[in-house]
Amino acid sequence: MKEPFDNEMNLEFLSKSANEAFARITVAAFASQLDPTIEELADMKTAVSEAVTNCIIHGYENKIGIVKIHAKLYENEIVIEIADSGKGIANIEMAKEPLYTTKPNLERSGMGFTIMESFMDYVHVESIVDVGTKITMSKRIKREEMNSSTEISQMTSMP
Amino acid sequence: METKFYEKDKLLLFKITEEIDDHSVQKIRRRADYEMERFMPKRVVFDFDCVTFMDSAGIGFLVGRYKFANLIGAKLEVTNLTQSVRKIFEMSGILKLIPVTTVKEMTA
Ligand SMILES: Nc1ncnc2c1ncn2[C@@H]1O[C@H](COP(=O)(O)OP(=O)(O)OP(=O)(O)O)[C@@H](O)[C@H]1O
């Protein structure tokens, strides 16, 4: 992640559930510049949907706030940050446990973080109570033909 | 979501045609519970063939319908799980509770 990024985008929208599809489709359209497989794209869409939904239903609960997405493309990786300025998470480790949910009455299953972690290569949660929550996640795009040529260029550039 | 009730078998079939997320389940949940109460089926089957997207909201949705079906004395099943839908259901362990039916069994 040290190399300079190739492209970047910012997205801000109101915390309305109708924007969940908008957010994941927009990020997928941006990510498609990296030429991911259908499956990689589907994994990203699911992870974005989880993080955005969490901002809306947990971060802001019934209030209207702003959800922010910042995405950067590197040569073969996408880094996505999704943030709210909502209520925050008191115990992040507990929140990440599979099946842990604070809203079982709303038919939540507590699988959001587990899905993000299994569909992305890296997931990091930062949160401060009453300030907000930011999820940073990344996914490497694996392209078979490209990998071999990168290896060769790396080899030839070695001292 | 399309609904079909087979009187003879007391089978209520829901074909989900929308992407399943927190937004869409609010609607399909109300609709499913309404139809179950209206037809009082013995079997309820959710068909996922046309589902092109599903996140964790689908797990909560299915658990909720499972409980509702139990309440009215019906048995809940799912069918035509796409690869990505199956992946998410398997992560939650919910398929230990809810049988996956094949279409053949359904029309038999
Ligand atoms: N942005 C957020 N702001 C405040 N709390 C959050 C946020 N994201 C997650 N949480 C807390 O972490 C818990 C676990 O989140 P996770 O997404 O894993 O499950 P869930 O949202 O409860 O259920 P599911 O995602 O399966 O529908 C939530 O119940 C909530 O208490």
Ligand SMILES: [Mg+2]
């Ligand atoms: Mg969640």
